[in-house]
Amino acid sequence: MRRVGGxxxxxxxxxxxxxxxxxxxxxxxxxIGQYHILHGVDLVVPRGGLSVLLGRNGAGKTxxxxxxxxxWKASAGSITFDGRDITRLATPDIARxxxxxxxxxxxxxxxLTVRENLHLAAIGGPMDAARLDWIFGFFPALKKFWNYPAxxxxxGQKQMVAIARAIVEPKKLLxxxxxxxxxxxxxxxxxxxxxxxLKETDTxxxxxxxxxxxxxxxxxxxxxxxxxxVAHAGxxxxxxxxxxxxxxxxxxxxxxxx
Numbered sequence: 001m002r003r004v005g006g007x008x009x010x011x012x013x014x015x016x017x018x019x020x021x022x023x024x025x026x027x028x029x030x031x032i033g034q035y036h037i038l039h040g041v042d043l044v045v046p047r048g049g050l051s052v053l054l055g056r057n058g059a060g061k062t063x064x065x066x067x068x069x070x071x072w073k074a075s076a077g078s079i080t081f082d083g084r085d086i087t088r089l090a091t092p093d094i095a096r097x098x099x100x101x102x103x104x105x106x107x108x109x110x111x112l113t114v115r116e117n118l119h120l121a122a123i124g125g126p127m128d129a130a131r132l133d134w135i136f137g138f139f140p141a142l143k144k145f146w147n148y149p150a151x152x153x154x155x156g157q158k159q160m161v162a163i164a165r166a167i168v169e170p171k172k173l174l175x176x177x178x179x180x181x182x183x184x185x186x187x188x189x190x191x192x193x194x195x196x197x198l199k200e201t202d203t204x205x206x207x208x209x210x211x212x213x214x215x216x217x218x219x220x221x222x223x224x225x226x227x228x229x230v231a232h233a234g235x236x237x238x239x240x241x242x243x244x245x246x247x248x249x250x251x252x253x254x255x256x257x258x
Contacts, residue, residue, distance in 0.1 A: 021080075022081065022173060023045035023079070023081050025042060025068070025078075025079050028042075028076070028078070029074060030067045030074055031075045032063070037063045037228055039227065040077065040228075041228070043064070046221060048202075049199055049204065049205070049221070050199055050218050051204070051206050051222070052208075052218075052221070052223070054215070054225070054249075055224055055225035056250070059227065060229070065175045068099070070093075081097060081098075081173065084097065100171040102163055102175065104177040104178045106161070106162040108150040109150060110149065111149060114146050114148060118165050118168045121165040123169065131168065131170075135164045135168070138197075142164055145157065156184055159179060159187070163191070167194075167203070172203065173205075174204070176208070176209075179191055180214050191214075199220075216236060220235070220236060222234065222236045224250065226249075231249060
């Protein structure tokens with residue numbers, strides 16, 4: 001079997017048709033208190049590869065991720081993951097089904113060491129040494145600060161901990177909210193390398209991101225949100241190569257944000 005980063009990799013799913021959906025949102029509405037945030041989201045995430053959610057601030061991207069994860073409950077509609085209706089499941093049950101979530105806030109356990117943060121995420125038992133070595137290859141700072149309290153790390157290093165915690169065990173689906181926000185270019189390059197290798201395993205990724213060059217280099221499919229709905233869905237290459245479509249959907253060209 002081919003190996004990725006020192007541990008066995010499953011065959012890539014990129015050859016599977018787009019109709020092979022791992023995740024489907026159908027007519028999903030979400031209310032947060034008195035506010036109606038999602039207004040009937042229809043979203044299909046193909047199995048394998050990386051799907052991107054784009055849109056202006058306030059379009060509903062983060063709410064979509066949090067609704068998938070069960071942190072906010074859909075008030076109408078359905079969410080199907082790997083053939084199973086997860087709309088009403090509790091967040092721990094959704095996580096056990098094979099979905100990991102990296103919020104924009106990073107949300108590390110500041111009083112625990114880096115090792116303890118990752119150990120808590122290894123719900124299947126002891127952390128796999130080969131997988132840890134693979135993670136350290138992208139984020140060597142984590143090995144250096146292995147026994148340091150996570151709260152003492154820089155913002156970029158905390159983001160590394162948050163992502164490493166999400167992938168310390170293989171997941172079917174990884175939801176990541178703006179991972180490059182505030183990060184140095186060198187760390188962003190490490191993230192790109194990590195996501196590219198994850199795409200070659202059996203992990204499907206949904207990424208919310210405002211760094212357009214970052215998503216253009218990684219994305220396979222893209223959905224553009226506006227006012228709590230999906231306004232456009234297609235391939236990333238089609239959007240990246242169509243300035244008029246970018247202007248219509250986003251009000252800007254991807255090239256205008258380097």
